[in-house]
Amino acid sequence: MNTLETEQKVAKLLAKARHVIALTGAGISVPSGIPDFRSETGLWSRYDIMEYGTLHAFRADPYKVWQMFRSLAETVQSAQPNRAHLALAELEEMGIVKAVVTQNIDHLHSEAGSKVVYEFHGACDSFQCLACNRRYNRDEGESRKDLDGIPLCDCGYVLKPNIVLFGENIPEEAMKNSFREAEAADVILVVGTSAQVAPASHLPAVVASRGGAVVEMNVSHTELSHMAGYRIIGDVEETLPSLVEQVRALRRGSIGLA
Ligand SMILES: [Zn+2]
Structure with a gap:
């Protein structure tokens, strides 16, 4: 057929x-x-999954994992x-x-x-604080970014985009x-x-x-x-x-x- x-x-x-x-x-x-994350040009070809893609990695060093988030955001924000x-x-x-x-x-x-x-x-257009669970929408997240472009919660902790990392539940x-x-x-x-x-x-x-x-x-x-x-x-x-x-x-x- x-x-x-x-x-x-x-x-x-x-x-x-x-x-x-x-x-x-x-x-x-x-x-x-937006290349498939797992493809040759995808996100995981540039950022090692274990170093950047897990909840454990974010908790250990959120500033490091934000390098990956920023790269992801650049790709996604310009996409139609x-x-x-x-x-x-x-x-x-x-x-x-x-x-x-x-x-x-x-x-x-x-x-x-x-x-x-x-x-x-999840989706990359909202944020959550893993310390106090407070949630922020995209605009709130944007307005809370520090000089390095990393959004911080009222409690001082680094916010995480609401995307599911390896080791997190759906x-x-x-x-x-x-x-x-x-x-x-x-x-x-x-x-x-x-x-x-x-x-x-x-x-x-x-x-x-x-x-x-x-x-x-x-x-x-x-x-x-x-x-x-x-x-x-x-x-x-x-x-x-x-x-x-x-x-x-x-x-x-x-x-x-x-
Ligand atoms: Zn917080």
């Missing part, structure tokens, strides 16, 4: 579905200029949502997608207009909501991720175990492919808008639902 035929099949699936959710990962933000993010937001606007669960911390789904977004790994609310969505879903679009890292990896399995459809949208086949009933392989900045176009065509009645 060629890509267009698969897209048409998936468009029909979406048009008939009760509750569609999306699970997204690094691949959807690559066209926005791309056509794939916008297409998912449009599917929500059309009443088809009910929620986006993302492993990305770049906040680009919200910037694209998606309203129901669960950020499994935010409880995001976890609870994501699994609730997966249990309600009859279709899950898995976009830009091979969904191999737990607990996000469990979401497609939850949907499949309840008889729902797993649709993979990745640039190449992944370990997820064997589980996916539908595979749309290609640049997500092309395939997602094209899928939305197919759904629109269905709604106009220019292609039949059967």
Whole structure:
């Protein structure tokens, strides 16, 4: 089956579905200029994970770990949502997608207009104090930066962006909501991720175990492919808008639902 035929099949699936959710990962933000952290040009090629990426490292030397955060912030702050993010937001606007669960911390789904977004790994646009637990939004965090550009809490401790470091738990609310969505879903679009890292990896399995459809949208086949009933392989900045176009065509009645 060629890509267009698969897209048409998936468009029909979406048009008939009760509750569609999306699970997204690094691949959807690559066209926005944010390399996959684990890729050759990604964050972890420049900063050793054990030295910079763990909760332990932050507690031991928050100023050192802030070098990595600043580099990350530079990449993320200049990034704009791309056509794939916008297409998912449009599917929500059309009443088809009910929620986006993302492993990305770049906040680009919200910037694209998606309203129901669960950020499994947190987001880099708010801050928390690990000493007194006080939380600060982006503007508050920005206004509290010292001369080195590192934000400090009222209590004097260095703030941490609300992104999940290795050794930290997934935010409880995001976890609870994501699994609730997966249990309600009859279709899950898995976009830009091979969904191999737990607990996000469990979401497609939850949907499949309840008889729902797993649709993979990745640039190449992944370990997820064997589980996916539908595979749309290609640049997500092309395939997602094209899928939305197919759904629109269905709604106009220019292609039949059967
Ligand atoms: Zn504090």
